[in-house]
Amino acid sequence: MPRAYWIDDVFSTQIVVIEPSALEFERIQHAFEHRTMIEFDMEIMNKLYGQDCLILPHRRYDLVTGEFRSKEHDRYLGSSSEIWDAREVLEEVSYLHFSDWPYPKPWSEYSDVTHAKRQPPCQENFQSDEDCSTRDVWNEIYLDFMQRRQVSDTLRYSKKKKLTSEEGGLWFKVHA
Amino acid sequence: MSLKHDRLGRSSDASGIFHAYRCFLFFSQDYWTWSSLFGGAGTSLYLPERTQIIALRMPASKCRIPWLDHWKHRVVQSFDEESNKLDIIEYSGMMRPSPRTLHRTTRLLLVLLVSGILIHSGLYLTADRWRQSPQANRVLSKSYIDAQAKAQVDIDWSNYAYTQYVTDPTYLCNSLMIFESLHRLGSEAGRLMMYPEQWSAESNTSEAGLLRKARHEYNVKLQPVQVKRFENDGSTWAESFTKLFAFNQIQYQRVISLDSDATVLQVRRYPLLAAR
Numbered sequence: 001m002p003r004a005y006w007i008d009d010v011f012s013t014q015i016v017v018i019e020p021s022a023l024e025f026e027r028i029q030h031a032f033e034h035r036t037m038i039e040f041d042m043e044i045m046n047k048l049y050g051q052d053c054l055i056l057p058h059r060r061y062d063l064v065t066g067e068f069r070s071k072e073h074d075r076y077l078g079s080s081s082e083i084w085d086a087r088e089v090l091e092e093v094s095y096l097h098f099s100d101w102p103y104p105k106p107w108s109e110y111s112d113v114t115h116a117k118r119q120p121p122c123q124e125n126f127q128s129d130e131d132c133s134t135r136d137v138w139n140e141i142y143l144d145f146m147q148r149r150q151v152s153d154t155l156r157y158s159k160k161k162k163l164t165s166e167e168g169g170l171w172f173k174v175h176a
Numbered sequence: 177m178s179l180k181h182d183r184l185g186r187s188s189d190a191s192g193i194f195h196a197y198r199c200f201l202f203f204s205q206d207y208w209t210w211s212s213l214f215g216g217a218g219t220s221l222y223l224p225e226r227t228q229i230i231a232l233r234m235p236a237s238k239c240r241i242p243w244l245d246h247w248k249h250r251v252v253q254s255f256d257e258e259s260n261k262l263d264i265i266e267y268s269g270m271m272r273p274s275p276r277t278l279h280r281t282t283r284l285l286l287v288l289l290v291s292g293i294l295i296h297s298g299l300y301l302t303a304d305r306w307r308q309s310p311q312a313n314r315v316l317s318k319s320y321i322d323a324q325a326k327a328q329v330d331i332d333w334s335n336y337a338y339t340q341y342v343t344d345p346t347y348l349c350n351s352l353m354i355f356e357s358l359h360r361l362g363s364e365a366g367r368l369m370m371y372p373e374q375w376s377a378e379s380n381t382s383e384a385g386l387l388r389k390a391r392h393e394y395n396v397k398l399q400p401v402q403v404k405r406f407e408n409d410g411s412t413w414a415e416s417f418t419k420l421f422a423f424n425q426i427q428y429q430r431v432i433s434l435d436s437d438a439t440v441l442q443v444r445r446y447p448l449l450a451a452r
Contacts, residue, residue, distance in 0.1 A: 014435045017421050018339075025423040032417060041417050095444035097435060105437055107346060145439060148353055 001045065001057035005075045006066065011050055013042045017061050017140045052149075063093045065100040068138040069120045086137040096141065106145045244388040337366035339437050341418040342400075346384050350436040355394040357440040366397065366428065370421050373400035399425070 004012035030043045039047075056062070059078055067076050073084040090096075098105055103118040117138065122132040338358055340351040348371070355367055369390055377387040377398055390396035401421045422433040436441070 013433075014438065016422075016433045018430060018431050018433055020426045020428055022389070022426055025420075032420070040251050043418055044417075077268050088280055090441070094440065094444055095434065095438060096441055097438040099437075107350065123219070143441065143445070145353075148347065148356070 001049065001053050002062040003137060005058045005062075006064065006070075008041070011055075012058070012062060013045050014064075015095050016045070016055070017054075017056065020146050030145040035051070054095065060092050060094060062097065062124075063089065064093055064097045065103075065138065068134050068141075069100060084134075086134040090137050098145070106142050107149055155158075245434055296416045329362075333364045334366055337397075337425070337428045337431045338363065339368045339370065339419075339422040339431045339433045340427065341370045341421065341433075342436065343372060343418055345386075347436050348383055350438075352386055352394075354434060354436050354438070354440055355390055355396050358443060359394040361440065361443040363443040365432075367395060368397045368399055368425060368428075368431070370399045370401045370418060373402055375400070377388055 001011035001013065004010045014028050027048060028044065031039075035044065059076060063076065067073065067089075068086060074080045076089070097148065103115075120135045122130045122135055127130045156165060199274055328419055338353055338354075342348040342351045351369060355369070358367060367390075369387070370381075371387065375381070375383050375387065377384050377391065389396055399421075401418060419433055419435070422431050
Protein backbone atom coordinates (compact mmCIF):
# COMPACT_ATOMS: atom_id res chain seq x y z
CA MET A 1 0.00 0.00 0.00
CA PRO A 2 1.17 3.57 -0.57
CA ARG A 3 0.92 6.16 2.15
CA ALA A 4 -2.07 8.47 1.92
CA TYR A 5 0.57 11.18 1.68
CA TRP A 6 -1.98 13.99 2.03
CA ILE A 7 -2.91 12.72 5.52
CA ASP A 8 -0.67 11.66 8.37
CA ASP A 9 0.12 8.04 9.17
CA VAL A 10 -2.51 6.32 7.07
CA PHE A 11 -2.21 4.03 4.08
CA SER A 12 -4.25 4.62 0.99
CA THR A 13 -6.24 1.80 -0.56
CA GLN A 14 -6.64 3.41 -3.96
CA ILE A 15 -3.93 1.15 -5.26
CA VAL A 16 -3.00 -2.01 -3.38
CA VAL A 17 -0.78 -4.89 -4.36
CA ILE A 18 -2.35 -7.99 -2.87
CA GLU A 19 -1.28 -11.60 -2.54
CA PRO A 20 -4.65 -13.36 -2.44
CA SER A 21 -5.02 -15.86 0.38
CA ALA A 22 -8.00 -17.69 1.83
CA LEU A 23 -6.72 -17.08 5.34
CA GLU A 24 -6.36 -13.34 4.83
CA PHE A 25 -9.79 -13.17 3.25
CA GLU A 26 -11.22 -14.81 6.33
CA ARG A 27 -9.52 -12.22 8.52
CA ILE A 28 -11.03 -9.46 6.40
CA GLN A 29 -14.49 -10.95 6.57
CA HIS A 30 -14.16 -11.24 10.32
CA ALA A 31 -13.06 -7.61 10.56
CA PHE A 32 -15.96 -6.62 8.33
CA GLU A 33 -18.50 -8.41 10.48
CA HIS A 34 -17.10 -6.79 13.63
CA ARG A 35 -16.70 -3.34 12.16
CA THR A 36 -17.67 -0.14 13.93
CA MET A 37 -19.81 2.53 12.29
CA ILE A 38 -16.83 4.58 11.18
CA GLU A 39 -14.84 1.73 9.66
CA PHE A 40 -14.68 1.36 5.90
CA ASP A 41 -12.38 -0.57 3.62
CA MET A 42 -9.48 1.79 4.23
CA GLU A 43 -9.82 1.61 8.01
CA ILE A 44 -10.00 -2.17 7.93
CA MET A 45 -6.95 -2.46 5.70
CA ASN A 46 -5.04 -0.08 7.94
CA LYS A 47 -6.11 -1.97 11.04
CA LEU A 48 -5.09 -5.34 9.66
CA TYR A 49 -2.00 -4.45 7.66
CA GLY A 50 -1.04 -0.92 8.71
CA GLN A 51 1.78 -2.17 10.91
CA ASP A 52 3.56 -4.54 8.59
CA CYS A 53 2.65 -4.04 4.96
CA LEU A 54 5.27 -3.13 2.42
CA ILE A 55 5.10 0.52 1.54
CA LEU A 56 4.62 1.38 -2.08
CA PRO A 57 6.25 4.73 -2.86
CA HIS A 58 3.34 7.07 -3.50
CA ARG A 59 5.44 9.17 -5.79
CA ARG A 60 5.12 7.81 -9.33
CA TYR A 61 2.48 5.27 -8.22
CA ASP A 62 -0.33 7.18 -6.58
CA LEU A 63 -1.23 10.81 -7.18
CA VAL A 64 -4.51 12.57 -6.40
CA THR A 65 -5.88 15.38 -8.59
CA GLY A 66 -6.23 17.53 -5.47
CA GLU A 67 -2.45 17.84 -5.52
CA PHE A 68 -2.74 20.27 -8.45
CA ARG A 69 -4.97 22.48 -6.35
CA SER A 70 -2.72 22.37 -3.30
CA LYS A 71 -0.31 25.19 -2.53
CA GLU A 72 2.23 22.94 -0.86
CA HIS A 73 3.71 19.96 -2.65
CA ASP A 74 6.34 18.85 -0.15
CA ARG A 75 4.40 15.81 0.88
CA TYR A 76 4.01 14.45 -2.60
CA LEU A 77 7.53 15.33 -3.72
CA GLY A 78 9.05 14.07 -0.50
CA SER A 79 11.19 17.17 -0.04
CA SER A 80 10.80 20.91 0.26
CA SER A 81 13.80 21.63 -1.94
CA GLU A 82 12.44 20.20 -5.17
CA ILE A 83 10.52 22.60 -7.36
CA TRP A 84 7.02 21.59 -8.33
CA ASP A 85 6.56 21.05 -12.04
CA ALA A 86 3.02 19.89 -12.79
CA ARG A 87 3.89 18.66 -16.27
CA GLU A 88 6.82 16.60 -15.06
CA VAL A 89 4.80 15.14 -12.21
CA LEU A 90 2.04 14.09 -14.59
CA GLU A 91 4.55 12.43 -16.90
CA GLU A 92 6.21 10.37 -14.18
CA VAL A 93 3.08 9.10 -12.46
CA SER A 94 1.31 5.91 -13.47
CA TYR A 95 -1.93 6.18 -11.50
CA LEU A 96 -3.95 9.33 -10.91
CA HIS A 97 -6.96 9.29 -8.62
CA PHE A 98 -9.81 11.79 -8.88
CA SER A 99 -10.13 13.18 -5.40
CA ASP A 100 -10.41 16.86 -5.58
CA TRP A 101 -12.72 18.07 -2.89
CA PRO A 102 -14.68 20.39 -3.16
CA TYR A 103 -14.62 19.79 -6.90
CA PRO A 104 -16.96 16.92 -7.80
CA LYS A 105 -15.96 13.70 -9.58
CA PRO A 106 -15.46 14.28 -13.30
CA TRP A 107 -18.50 12.28 -14.41
CA SER A 108 -20.82 14.14 -12.05
CA GLU A 109 -23.47 16.34 -13.64
CA TYR A 110 -22.35 19.14 -11.31
CA SER A 111 -18.80 18.94 -12.50
CA ASP A 112 -19.34 21.20 -15.55
CA VAL A 113 -21.28 23.77 -13.56
CA THR A 114 -18.58 24.27 -10.98
CA HIS A 115 -15.65 23.76 -13.29
CA ALA A 116 -14.57 27.31 -14.06
CA LYS A 117 -14.62 28.64 -10.55
CA ARG A 118 -13.17 25.54 -8.95
CA GLN A 119 -10.13 25.08 -11.12
CA PRO A 120 -6.72 25.60 -9.54
CA PRO A 121 -5.56 29.23 -9.42
CA CYS A 122 -2.65 30.44 -11.50
CA GLN A 123 0.53 31.04 -9.53
CA GLU A 124 2.56 34.20 -9.68
CA ASN A 125 6.23 33.43 -10.22
CA PHE A 126 9.17 35.57 -9.14
CA GLN A 127 9.03 37.73 -12.27
CA SER A 128 5.39 38.44 -11.38
CA ASP A 129 4.24 36.64 -14.52
CA GLU A 130 1.26 34.38 -14.24
CA ASP A 131 2.17 30.72 -14.32
CA CYS A 132 -0.86 28.67 -15.30
CA SER A 133 0.92 25.41 -16.10
CA THR A 134 -0.60 23.63 -13.10
CA ARG A 135 -4.07 24.79 -14.08
CA ASP A 136 -3.49 23.73 -17.70
CA VAL A 137 -2.36 20.28 -16.65
CA TRP A 138 -5.38 19.93 -14.37
CA ASN A 139 -7.71 20.93 -17.22
CA GLU A 140 -6.07 18.45 -19.56
CA ILE A 141 -6.56 15.65 -17.06
CA TYR A 142 -10.27 16.37 -16.70
CA LEU A 143 -10.79 16.96 -20.41
CA ASP A 144 -9.08 13.68 -21.24
CA PHE A 145 -11.30 11.82 -18.81
CA MET A 146 -14.49 13.51 -20.02
CA GLN A 147 -13.73 12.75 -23.63
CA ARG A 148 -12.95 9.11 -22.99
CA ARG A 149 -15.98 8.82 -20.81
CA GLN A 150 -18.10 10.32 -23.53
CA VAL A 151 -16.85 7.72 -25.98
CA SER A 152 -17.80 4.90 -23.68
CA ASP A 153 -21.11 6.60 -22.93
CA THR A 154 -22.09 6.92 -26.55
CA LEU A 155 -21.25 3.31 -27.20
CA ARG A 156 -23.84 1.67 -25.08
CA TYR A 157 -24.79 3.26 -21.89
CA SER A 158 -25.87 6.79 -21.15
CA LYS A 159 -28.57 8.37 -19.12
CA LYS A 160 -26.65 11.53 -18.50
CA LYS A 161 -26.18 14.67 -20.52
CA LYS A 162 -23.61 14.23 -23.26
CA LEU A 163 -20.95 16.69 -24.28
CA THR A 164 -19.84 17.00 -27.86
CA SER A 165 -16.12 17.48 -28.21
CA GLU A 166 -16.56 21.07 -29.45
CA GLU A 167 -18.62 21.90 -26.43
CA GLY A 168 -16.08 20.23 -24.21
CA GLY A 169 -13.22 22.13 -25.80
CA LEU A 170 -14.89 25.50 -25.44
CA TRP A 171 -16.01 24.69 -21.98
CA PHE A 172 -12.50 23.89 -20.86
CA LYS A 173 -11.08 27.05 -22.36
CA VAL A 174 -13.05 29.17 -19.94
CA HIS A 175 -10.55 30.33 -17.40
CA ALA A 176 -11.53 32.01 -14.16
CA MET B 177 60.14 6.43 41.06
CA SER B 178 62.01 9.71 40.62
CA LEU B 179 60.47 10.75 43.88
CA LYS B 180 63.01 8.89 45.98
CA HIS B 181 65.81 11.41 45.73
CA ASP B 182 64.06 14.51 44.60
CA ARG B 183 63.19 16.36 47.72
CA LEU B 184 62.83 19.81 46.15
CA GLY B 185 60.22 18.66 43.71
CA ARG B 186 58.24 16.98 46.37
CA SER B 187 55.29 19.30 46.37
CA SER B 188 54.74 19.10 42.62
CA ASP B 189 55.31 15.37 42.68
CA ALA B 190 52.95 15.08 45.53
CA SER B 191 50.26 16.88 43.60
CA GLY B 192 50.96 14.55 40.69
CA ILE B 193 50.48 11.67 42.97
CA PHE B 194 47.41 13.29 44.37
CA HIS B 195 45.81 13.42 40.95
CA ALA B 196 47.05 9.99 40.04
CA TYR B 197 45.51 8.76 43.15
CA ARG B 198 42.23 10.37 42.32
CA CYS B 199 42.32 8.38 39.13
CA PHE B 200 42.97 5.34 41.15
CA LEU B 201 40.10 6.15 43.43
CA PHE B 202 37.84 6.27 40.48
CA PHE B 203 39.19 2.98 39.28
CA SER B 204 38.88 1.49 42.73
CA GLN B 205 35.29 2.57 42.83
CA ASP B 206 34.61 0.37 39.83
CA TYR B 207 36.59 -2.39 41.31
CA TRP B 208 34.75 -1.96 44.55
CA THR B 209 31.40 -2.26 42.79
CA TRP B 210 32.50 -5.43 41.09
CA SER B 211 34.06 -6.96 44.13
CA SER B 212 30.94 -6.31 46.19
CA LEU B 213 28.98 -8.06 43.48
CA PHE B 214 31.18 -11.06 44.01
CA GLY B 215 30.49 -11.01 47.71
CA GLY B 216 33.50 -8.91 48.61
CA ALA B 217 34.11 -5.58 50.22
CA GLY B 218 30.64 -4.36 50.99
CA THR B 219 30.58 -0.62 51.39
CA SER B 220 34.23 -0.33 52.25
CA LEU B 221 37.00 0.72 49.95
CA TYR B 222 40.39 -0.88 50.05
CA LEU B 223 43.25 1.58 49.89
CA PRO B 224 46.30 0.19 48.17
CA GLU B 225 49.81 0.17 49.56
CA ARG B 226 51.88 3.25 49.09
CA THR B 227 54.29 1.58 46.69
CA GLN B 228 51.39 1.15 44.35
CA ILE B 229 50.52 4.80 44.68
CA ILE B 230 53.98 5.78 43.62
CA ALA B 231 53.97 3.37 40.75
CA LEU B 232 50.70 4.78 39.48
CA ARG B 233 52.03 8.31 39.36
CA MET B 234 51.29 10.07 36.11
CA PRO B 235 51.08 13.67 34.82
CA ALA B 236 48.26 15.47 36.53
CA SER B 237 47.02 17.02 33.28
CA LYS B 238 46.04 13.61 31.91
CA CYS B 239 44.05 12.70 34.89
CA ARG B 240 41.32 15.18 35.59
CA ILE B 241 38.09 13.65 36.68
CA PRO B 242 35.77 16.62 37.09
CA TRP B 243 32.87 14.79 38.62
CA LEU B 244 35.07 13.65 41.48
CA ASP B 245 36.31 17.16 42.24
CA HIS B 246 33.56 17.97 44.66
CA TRP B 247 34.56 15.12 46.92
CA LYS B 248 36.25 16.21 50.07
CA HIS B 249 39.61 14.56 49.88
CA ARG B 250 41.80 14.38 52.80
CA VAL B 251 45.46 13.99 52.02
CA VAL B 252 47.98 13.01 54.59
CA GLN B 253 51.58 13.41 53.61
CA SER B 254 54.67 12.44 55.51
CA PHE B 255 58.24 11.80 54.51
CA ASP B 256 60.12 8.96 56.07
CA GLU B 257 63.82 9.95 56.25
CA GLU B 258 65.11 6.47 56.97
CA SER B 259 63.54 4.60 54.11
CA ASN B 260 63.41 7.63 51.82
CA LYS B 261 59.75 7.03 51.09
CA LEU B 262 56.93 9.46 50.74
CA ASP B 263 53.79 8.56 52.60
CA ILE B 264 50.62 9.79 51.11
CA ILE B 265 47.33 8.55 52.31
CA GLU B 266 44.23 9.99 50.88
CA TYR B 267 40.66 9.06 51.31
CA SER B 268 37.42 10.77 50.74
CA GLY B 269 34.86 11.61 53.34
CA MET B 270 32.47 9.23 51.67
CA MET B 271 34.59 6.14 51.96
CA ARG B 272 36.73 4.85 54.70
CA PRO B 273 39.66 2.55 54.44
CA SER B 274 39.12 -1.00 55.62
CA PRO B 275 41.07 -4.20 55.56
CA ARG B 276 41.29 -5.87 52.21
CA THR B 277 38.92 -8.71 51.56
CA LEU B 278 40.30 -10.12 48.34
CA HIS B 279 43.81 -11.13 47.45
CA ARG B 280 45.77 -9.23 44.87
CA THR B 281 45.74 -12.12 42.39
CA THR B 282 41.99 -12.47 42.67
CA ARG B 283 41.58 -8.77 42.09
CA LEU B 284 43.85 -8.87 39.10
CA LEU B 285 41.93 -11.80 37.67
CA LEU B 286 38.62 -10.01 38.20
CA VAL B 287 39.91 -6.85 36.55
CA LEU B 288 41.23 -8.86 33.62
CA LEU B 289 37.95 -10.74 33.32
CA VAL B 290 35.85 -7.60 33.32
CA SER B 291 38.04 -5.76 30.83
CA GLY B 292 38.13 -8.92 28.70
CA ILE B 293 34.33 -9.00 28.58
CA LEU B 294 34.14 -5.30 27.74
CA ILE B 295 36.74 -5.54 24.96
CA HIS B 296 35.12 -8.65 23.54
CA SER B 297 31.62 -7.16 23.45
CA GLY B 298 33.02 -3.95 21.99
CA LEU B 299 34.79 -5.83 19.22
CA TYR B 300 31.75 -7.96 18.57
CA LEU B 301 29.46 -4.96 18.13
CA THR B 302 31.91 -3.20 15.83
CA ALA B 303 32.48 -6.30 13.77
CA ASP B 304 28.75 -6.72 13.44
CA ARG B 305 28.43 -3.27 11.98
CA TRP B 306 31.26 -3.96 9.56
CA ARG B 307 29.63 -7.14 8.46
CA GLN B 308 26.34 -5.43 7.66
CA SER B 309 27.40 -2.22 6.00
CA PRO B 310 28.95 -3.59 2.79
CA GLN B 311 25.74 -5.46 2.03
CA ALA B 312 23.64 -2.34 2.41
CA ASN B 313 25.82 -0.47 -0.04
CA ARG B 314 26.16 -3.36 -2.44
CA VAL B 315 25.92 -2.37 -6.04
CA LEU B 316 23.93 -4.86 -8.10
CA SER B 317 26.20 -6.69 -10.46
CA LYS B 318 25.48 -6.77 -14.14
CA SER B 319 24.90 -10.52 -14.13
CA TYR B 320 22.32 -10.13 -11.37
CA ILE B 321 20.43 -7.50 -13.37
CA ASP B 322 20.62 -9.69 -16.48
CA ALA B 323 19.22 -12.64 -14.55
CA GLN B 324 16.37 -10.48 -13.32
CA ALA B 325 15.68 -9.23 -16.82
CA LYS B 326 15.60 -12.80 -18.09
CA ALA B 327 13.22 -13.79 -15.31
CA GLN B 328 11.04 -10.92 -16.36
CA VAL B 329 10.81 -12.29 -19.89
CA ASP B 330 9.80 -15.66 -18.47
CA ILE B 331 6.98 -14.31 -16.32
CA ASP B 332 3.78 -16.28 -16.55
CA TRP B 333 1.35 -13.39 -16.67
CA SER B 334 -1.66 -15.58 -15.98
CA ASN B 335 -0.53 -15.57 -12.32
CA TYR B 336 -1.00 -11.83 -12.06
CA ALA B 337 -3.93 -9.51 -12.59
CA TYR B 338 -5.38 -6.07 -12.19
CA THR B 339 -8.65 -6.19 -10.28
CA GLN B 340 -11.57 -3.81 -10.41
CA TYR B 341 -14.80 -3.86 -8.48
CA VAL B 342 -18.07 -2.34 -9.56
CA THR B 343 -21.25 -1.85 -7.61
CA ASP B 344 -23.30 0.40 -9.86
CA PRO B 345 -23.53 1.41 -13.56
CA THR B 346 -21.55 4.64 -13.09
CA TYR B 347 -18.57 2.82 -11.66
CA LEU B 348 -18.93 0.09 -14.24
CA CYS B 349 -18.31 2.72 -16.87
CA ASN B 350 -15.27 4.07 -14.97
CA SER B 351 -13.96 0.59 -14.54
CA LEU B 352 -14.29 -0.14 -18.23
CA MET B 353 -12.23 2.98 -18.87
CA ILE B 354 -9.47 1.67 -16.59
CA PHE B 355 -9.41 -1.65 -18.46
CA GLU B 356 -9.38 0.22 -21.74
CA SER B 357 -6.31 2.14 -20.54
CA LEU B 358 -4.54 -1.05 -19.45
CA HIS B 359 -5.33 -2.62 -22.80
CA ARG B 360 -4.19 0.44 -24.77
CA LEU B 361 -0.97 0.77 -22.75
CA GLY B 362 -0.10 -2.86 -23.46
CA SER B 363 -0.34 -4.40 -20.01
CA GLU B 364 0.33 -8.13 -20.16
CA ALA B 365 -1.16 -9.08 -16.80
CA GLY B 366 -4.63 -10.56 -16.50
CA ARG B 367 -7.69 -8.41 -15.82
CA LEU B 368 -10.48 -9.25 -13.45
CA MET B 369 -13.72 -7.42 -12.82
CA MET B 370 -15.76 -8.21 -9.74
CA TYR B 371 -19.41 -7.27 -10.20
CA PRO B 372 -22.66 -7.82 -8.25
CA GLU B 373 -24.00 -11.32 -8.66
CA GLN B 374 -27.48 -9.92 -9.41
CA TRP B 375 -26.26 -8.65 -12.77
CA SER B 376 -26.15 -11.01 -15.69
CA ALA B 377 -23.72 -10.53 -18.53
CA GLU B 378 -26.16 -12.20 -20.91
CA SER B 379 -29.21 -10.00 -20.34
CA ASN B 380 -30.32 -6.97 -22.36
CA THR B 381 -29.51 -4.35 -19.75
CA SER B 382 -26.94 -1.65 -20.34
CA GLU B 383 -24.77 -3.12 -17.55
CA ALA B 384 -24.72 -6.46 -19.35
CA GLY B 385 -23.64 -4.69 -22.54
CA LEU B 386 -20.67 -3.09 -20.79
CA LEU B 387 -19.73 -6.36 -19.09
CA ARG B 388 -19.69 -8.13 -22.45
CA LYS B 389 -17.66 -5.33 -23.95
CA ALA B 390 -15.09 -5.70 -21.19
CA ARG B 391 -14.89 -9.43 -21.77
CA HIS B 392 -14.64 -9.29 -25.55
CA GLU B 393 -12.61 -6.19 -26.22
CA TYR B 394 -10.32 -5.99 -23.21
CA ASN B 395 -9.97 -9.67 -22.22
CA VAL B 396 -11.49 -9.06 -18.81
CA LYS B 397 -12.49 -12.04 -16.70
CA LEU B 398 -15.84 -11.51 -15.01
CA GLN B 399 -16.22 -12.51 -11.40
CA PRO B 400 -19.65 -12.18 -9.78
CA VAL B 401 -19.50 -11.38 -6.05
CA GLN B 402 -22.00 -10.70 -3.33
CA VAL B 403 -21.78 -6.94 -2.89
CA LYS B 404 -21.55 -5.87 0.72
CA ARG B 405 -23.73 -2.93 1.64
CA PHE B 406 -24.13 -0.90 4.77
CA GLU B 407 -27.52 -0.42 6.23
CA ASN B 408 -28.56 3.25 6.07
CA ASP B 409 -25.61 4.17 3.94
CA GLY B 410 -25.33 3.92 0.19
CA SER B 411 -22.07 5.80 -0.22
CA THR B 412 -19.28 4.63 -2.49
CA TRP B 413 -17.11 4.12 0.53
CA ALA B 414 -19.47 1.59 1.97
CA GLU B 415 -19.57 -0.31 -1.27
CA SER B 416 -15.84 -0.19 -1.70
CA PHE B 417 -15.73 -3.12 0.71
CA THR B 418 -16.30 -5.10 -2.39
CA LYS B 419 -12.74 -4.36 -3.40
CA LEU B 420 -11.53 -6.54 -0.56
CA PHE B 421 -12.87 -9.53 -2.46
CA ALA B 422 -9.58 -9.24 -4.32
CA PHE B 423 -8.09 -11.14 -1.37
CA ASN B 424 -10.27 -14.08 -2.30
CA GLN B 425 -9.01 -14.38 -5.90
CA ILE B 426 -6.58 -17.14 -5.04
CA GLN B 427 -6.32 -18.23 -8.66
CA TYR B 428 -3.71 -15.43 -8.86
CA GLN B 429 -0.39 -15.17 -7.06
CA ARG B 430 -0.56 -11.42 -6.90
CA VAL B 431 -3.07 -8.78 -7.96
CA ILE B 432 -3.14 -5.01 -8.10
CA SER B 433 -6.41 -3.58 -6.91
CA LEU B 434 -7.19 -0.19 -8.41
CA ASP B 435 -10.03 2.16 -7.56
CA SER B 436 -11.90 2.99 -10.74
CA ASP B 437 -12.46 6.71 -10.12
CA ALA B 438 -9.03 7.31 -11.55
CA THR B 439 -6.88 7.30 -14.64
CA VAL B 440 -4.12 4.85 -15.50
CA LEU B 441 -1.40 6.80 -17.26
CA GLN B 442 1.41 4.29 -17.49
CA VAL B 443 1.90 0.57 -17.10
CA ARG B 444 5.06 -0.33 -15.26
CA ARG B 445 5.64 -3.94 -16.05
CA TYR B 446 8.32 -5.02 -13.74
CA PRO B 447 8.26 -3.40 -10.32
CA LEU B 448 4.82 -4.06 -8.94
CA LEU B 449 3.36 -7.30 -10.04
CA ALA B 450 6.16 -9.70 -10.65
CA ALA B 451 8.80 -8.43 -8.22
CA ARG B 452 9.91 -11.05 -5.76
